[in-house]
Amino acid sequence: MKVTIREINKYVDQEVTIGCWLANKRSSGKIAFLQLRDGTGFIQGVVVKNEVPDDVFQLAKTVTQESSLYITGMVRIDERSPFGYELLVKDIELISESHDYPITPKAHGTEFLMDHRHLWLRSKRQHAIMVVRNEIIRATYEFFNDRGFIKVDPPILTGSAPEGTTELFHTKYFDEDAYLSQSGQLYMEAAAMALGKVFSFGPTFRAEKSKTRRHLIEFWMIEPEMAFYTFEDNLKLQEEYVSYLVQSVLKNCKLELNTLGRDLSKLENIQAPFPRIHYDDAIKFLHEKGFDDIKWGDDFGAPHETAIANSFDRPVFITHFPKAIKPFYMEPDPDREDVVLCADLIAPEGYGEIIGGSERIHDYELLKHRLDEYHLPLDTYQWYLDLRKYGSVPHSGFGLGLERTVAWITGTEHVRETIPFPRLLNRLYP
Template sequence: MKITIKEVSKYLNQEVVIGAWLANKRSSGKIAFLQLRDGSGFMQGVVVKEEVGEELFARAKSLTQETSMYVTGIVKSDDRSPFGYELQVTNVEVIHESVDYPITPKAHGPEFLLDNRHLWLRSKRQHAVMKIRNEIIRATYEFFNQEGFVKVDPPILTGSAPEGTTELFATKYFDEDAFLSQSGQLYMEATAMALGKVFSFGPTFRAEKSKTRRHLIEFWMIEPEMAFYQHEDSLQVQEQYVSFIVQSVLKNCQLELNTLGRDLTKLEQIQAPFPRITYDEALKFLHDKGFDDIKWGDDLGAPHETAIAESYDKPVFITHYPTSLKPFYMQPDPEREEVVLCADLIAPEGYGEIIGGSERIHDLALMEQRIAEHGLSPEAYNWYLELRKYGSVPHSGFGLGLERTVAWISGVDHVRETIPFPRLLNRLYP
């Protein structure tokens, strides 16, 4: 019976056939240990010379890294294995012999690995990160579906920018200028006025010349938008959502987290509610910590966010940023107009901002004023202004960056490992 490695627990003490690649091997005089992978998982196959005979044993010993094959064997429990099972091999049928596979078990530099990303994905570590990414995506759909949200797909090609035009990729749309989307938010606001609570999940593009471990040129965003939700309502959704995906990964990706050496106790603490501090309180904290160079009106950089996050064992909201630091669409605090009703959610352990969100301006006159102040074209944003003209309501939303969230939950150092084919500054291959 042909099965996958993921399914072997159902076939204890039965003979099965698994289509697999050879990840690695070692052998003694009488036993060969084959490290098998099939995409669903990793498993050890044991070939005993006395049981299989000279010919099959010699064939097993000669297998090269990443050779593809059908492996027949009997599933046995194995308490020594993190996986819990091994395969007593009875036959090996080679499909394709791999010769001179470039990524060997020795250490390689990051540029070499990125040049060979199409192959690097096969490694146990990268497999674990991709499985955790997949679980976060699966849990995202589960959370928003059970909370009554509708999935909506905003356009990727746009005629205007939600946050200005300095970091946009421009292209031609026949005779018009167009841009690759840096956020679907404005369109999500329109769909929220039609469907109540919506979320999108799609690619976004930032032409930002940054080389930090937190930045990608192309990344994926989850962007919910909610009609009749004010700032506080949105914060509650955010902390419930983040708690949900972390606990889902803990429940369903134990093997992958262990493969990565992740400290599970840090993730077990991620339960709503999350602590909150204002921008003003953040500045006072930073001044007390010796960050004397930052003053009111300055944006918080990575060192500042890390210093704040180190004081908490959960993600922390930093709220009420100065209006001057944030995009034109954010609702001012009615009690203090120089700050807006917004929040950035900072992940623990130095992973930085994973969510940015706010209550949106719902007053037409104020939105027109802000568009003028930011030098934006009223004509280009006419449809957006009409959302405030025909039955405007208070509404809020946020965006979660998938790759930073994957990096934090899986514990990897750089976001380049959290997406199958990273687009980085000066890297468009493979």
């Protein structure tokens, strides 16, 4: 019976066959221990010399790393294994022999591993990170579908930019200028006016020349937009969503989190509601912490966000940023014209902003005025203004960066490990 490693717990004390690769091996006299992987998980195969034909034991001792195999054996409970099971091997069939596999069990430098990303993905650590990433995606669809949201796919090629064109990839769209999308938000607002509550999940691009551990050139965003949602409604949805993601990973990926050495207690505490700090108070707090360089009207950098986050045991909202440092579409605070109804959600443990969101301007004249202030062409944004012309309503939305969220939940230091093939400032290979 051919099965996968992930479902092997259903076949205790039964003989099964798995298609797999040899991740590693060691032998001790008359026993060989094979570390096997099949894409769904990892398991140890135990080959005892006296219990298999001579050619099978010889193959077990000589087979090379990353050779592909069919392994037949008896499933046994193994309480010493993190996985909980092992295979008592009866037969081995070599499918394809691997020669001189470049990623050996010794330590390798980051650039070497990035050059071999197509192979590095096979390692136990990278496998665990990708499984958690997949769980976050699965839980995202579940969360929004259960709450009546409709999935909408905004275009990747756009003729305008929600936050200006200085950090966009420019291309030619026949005889017009076009850009790779940095956000699907404007289109999602149009979708919300048609469908009520919507969300998107897709790639976004930032031509930002940054080399920090938090930045990628190409990354994935989850962007919900909701008609008739106030600023407060928006914050409540965000904290419910992030709590849901963390608890789903804890429930369904405990083996992977343990493989990564993640401190589970820090994740178990992630439950809504989340604390909030007004931008004004954040500036005062930073001054008290010795950050004399920051003044009112400045945006926060990584050290500032980390200092604020370290004062809380769960994600924290920084709210009501100055209007001058935020995009044109954000609704002003009705009590203060100099700040807008927006919030950044900062993850704990130094992982920085994982969500940016706001209530959107719904007044036609105000939005038109803001477009003028930002020197944005009205003809390009006419369709966006139309949303305020034909039945405008209060509405809000946010964007969650998938890779930063994966990095935080898995405890991974650099976002380059949280996407299968990262695009970095100096890396387009493989």
